[in-house]
Amino acid sequence: MARIKKITKKKLKEPDEFISLTEKAYRFISQYLKPMVTGGIILLVVVLAIILFQKWEKRKEVDADQKFNAAVHLYQEVSSPYREGSPLEYRNVSEKLDEVITKFPRTSSAKLSPLYKGNIHLQLGEFGEAIKEYQACLNKAGKVKLYRLLAMEGMGYAYEGMKDYEKALHAYQKILEMGESFESADAYLNIGRCYEKLGKNKEALENYQAFLKISEKSLVANSVLRKISLLEK
Numbered sequence: 180m181a182r183i184k185k186i187t188k189k190k191l192k193e194p195d196e197f198i199s200l201t202e203k204a205y206r207f208i209s210q211y212l213k214p215m216v217t218g219g220i221i222l223l224v225v226v227l228a229i230i231l232f233q234k235w236e237k238r239k240e241v242d243a244d245q246k247f248n249a250a251v252h253l254y255q256e257v258s259s260p261y262r263e264g265s266p267l268e269y270r271n272v273s274e275k276l277d278e279v280i281t282k283f284p285r286t287s288s289a290k291l292s293p294l295y296k297g298n299i300h301l302q303l304g305e306f307g308e309a310i311k312e313y314q315a316c317l318n319k320a321g322k323v324k325l326y327r328l329l330a331m332e333g334m335g336y337a338y339e340g341m342k343d344y345e346k347a348l349h350a351y352q353k354i355l356e357m358g359e360s361f362e363s364a365d366a367y368l369n370i371g372r373c374y375e376k377l378g379k380n381k382e383a384l385e386n387y388q389a390f391l392k393i394s395e396k397s398l399v400a401n402s403v404l405r406k407i408s409l410l411e412k
Contacts, residue, residue: 293312310337
């Protein structure tokens with residue numbers, strides 16, 4: 180016959196372990212449930228806000244792209260080699276690009292718009308304004324190398340238009356420093372032209388020769404060869 184375990188008076192006075200654990204859990208939940216729920220709600224709100232912001236930004240990018248592409252299409256029509264755009268037509272394109280910059284400042288289209296505005300000012304012979312726009316593009320472009328290359332090239336042309344060949348040289352040399360081979364040939368050609376304008380024939384000759392090494396089959400190669408021939412005399 181199994182022996183009945185005797186429960187002493189002392190044992191009866193001790194707290195039941197299950198009841199004690201349950202009570203502790205209840206106290207813990209009572210103390211921390213409200214902060215936990217509040218924290219969870221805050222986290223949920225933050226996550227939802229991030230998702231909504233990302234969707235809003237994406238929508239902005241799409242809208243900006245549409246307006247920017249329409250402006251670029253109009254720019255290509257105005258600057259077509261088969262017709263000469265009027266200053267009024269160029270101003271109209273510039274206003275459309277301004278709208279992209281103003282309404283969608285954080286978009287990639289807004290970063291590229293000053294480059295086209297610079298090109299418009301360059302076409303109109305407004306070299307000082309062109310330089311401002313190219314600088315704005317450089318400020319917005321960040322590490323996007325293509326934007327920077329195109330802006331520096333435009334800035335070089337603008338300084339040449341102002342007959343400030345030293346600053347034009349600096350702009351073209353920056354292009355070489357970026358190390359993009361597809362832009363190097365034009366950079367050497369432009370540098371050679373600036374040195375020639377400054378009367379530095381030796382430096383001009385070196386850069387024209389560097390151009391030919393890279394782009395000997397260029398459409399302007401014969402013209403550059405004639406320049407070299409004259410400079411070597």
